[in-house]
Amino acid sequence: MLSAPPTSNPASLGTRFLIYPQAPHVPGYGTPETVWISTDPASLQPGPADRRIYVRDPALQKDPYEFPYLPPFTGETFEPATAGPDGHFDTIPTSSRAFVSAHAFACVSRVLDIWESYLGRPIDWHFAETYERLEIIPWLDWENAQSGYGFLELGIERDASGEPFPFALNFDTIAHEVGHSILFSLMGVPEDGRYTPDFGAFHEASADLVSLISFLHFDSGLDRLLRGSQGNLLTLNELNRIAELAGERQIRLASNSRRMSEVTGEIHDRSRPFTGAIFDTIADTFHGLLVADGLVDERLLDLDIREFDEALLEHINAFTADAYRARPFLFKAALTEARDFVGISLARAWDRLLPDGLNVEDAGLAVIEAADELRPGLARQFEINFRWREIV
Numbered sequence: 001m002l003s004a005p006p007t008s009n010p011a012s013l014g015t016r017f018l019i020y021p022q023a024p025h026v027p028g029y030g031t032p033e034t035v036w037i038s039t040d041p042a043s044l045q046p047g048p049a050d051r052r053i054y055v056r057d058p059a060l061q062k063d064p065y066e067f068p069y070l071p072p073f074t075g076e077t078f079e080p081a082t083a084g085p086d087g088h089f090d091t092i093p094t095s096s097r098a099f100v101s102a103h104a105f106a107c108v109s110r111v112l113d114i115w116e117s118y119l120g121r122p123i124d125w126h127f128a129e130t131y132e133r134l135e136i137i138p139w140l141d142w143e144n145a146q147s148g149y150g151f152l153e154l155g156i157e158r159d160a161s162g163e164p165f166p167f168a169l170n171f172d173t174i175a176h177e178v179g180h181s182i183l184f185s186l187m188g189v190p191e192d193g194r195y196t197p198d199f200g201a202f203h204e205a206s207a208d209l210v211s212l213i214s215f216l217h218f219d220s221g222l223d224r225l226l227r228g229s230q231g232n233l234l235t236l237n238e239l240n241r242i243a244e245l246a247g248e249r250q251i252r253l254a255s256n257s258r259r260m261s262e263v264t265g266e267i268h269d270r271s272r273p274f275t276g277a278i279f280d281t282i283a284d285t286f287h288g289l290l291v292a293d294g295l296v297d298e299r300l301l302d303l304d305i306r307e308f309d310e311a312l313l314e315h316i317n318a319f320t321a322d323a324y325r326a327r328p329f330l331f332k333a334a335l336t337e338a339r340d341f342v343g344i345s346l347a348r349a350w351d352r353l354l355p356d357g358l359n360v361e362d363a364g365l366a367v368i369e370a371a372d373e374l375r376p377g378l379a380r381q382f383e384i385n386f387r388w389r390e391i392v
Helices: 097-119 171-187 197-215 219-229 267-292 298-302 310-326 328-350 360-374 376-388
Strands: 015-019 033-037 053-055 134-137 145-148 151-154 156-158 164-166 241-244 250-253
Touching: 015 097, 033 097, 033 219, 053 097, 097 134, 097 151, 097 171, 097 197, 097 328, 145 171, 151 171, 171 197, 171 328, 197 267, 197 328, 197 360, 219 328, 267 298, 267 328, 267 360, 267 376, 298 310, 310 328, 328 360, 328 376, 360 376
Parallel strands: 053 134, 134 151
Antiparallel strands: 015 033, 145 151, 156 164, 241 250
């Protein structure tokens, strides 16, 4: 007779929250996904709050933080989000004010969990000498979002009719801002006189990539992405739209054809070649794994995804559409493998780079080196894409 397996402590699994993989006003994303964060229920307090993050929802209008006015916020607040009887936060009504606080907290925790797993160790906040925890302000009547020294503030966007959409319900926006904090924590801040335009551009690109790769950790997001594109990542879809906003506008496209000689000095524009090179590497690695696993015809690798046009899209669709419909779960496995290879390579590179005098070539070479140590057979694709973008 088989004995029953030992029971594990449910708290060791973490705590359940609900997160929208994309903003809920984006068609197809009106239902949040249940996710687990690593913090166990016993360590969570109303707010929510734990050892590294807490939420304060101002009851009256608050001005955005600006030096020398910094956390903590000590004014009157709305009632904090609280856990259900089982210690989890996934039963809070999505229409409530408390859900906005819980959602913002869960998004930050989720991004930290993902990138700490890639690094293999905890990430200490860059402001830890002053503040033990990050303060989240989940709702301001302010059409912007910002992360700063010890805080994350989330305003709103209004559509043409004036209806507000809180950035606290936009995972992309939060992940981008947390991405900046992660980079500052790993790389530090340039000393006076050692800041370069490439440092700012690299920061913006990396924060975009934190958002993009973190999105790929949503099971429902992966399924919708692959179903919608039929396995062709070059289709304009959820993956290569960064920070989806009301009216389906996108701030920047991860899939782009810009080279360093074609951009301006403005940091967001200057960031596009690096972001594009990483997106291309995710797609190229995904294609390589599909071929290696015998899922698609090897002629897929003869197509150059950087020579992007409608004819190329049709060629790739010819290879992926029928194959995806036949083996959707294997396509999903290949994409998650490509995701993790690129994510780990980036995280290890960030952990090695120094901020003073940073140039984009240093950053590209660090990523290539980290990838080569991880999987030499796949690292070559980083180098090809960085060279095409004129980064190395």
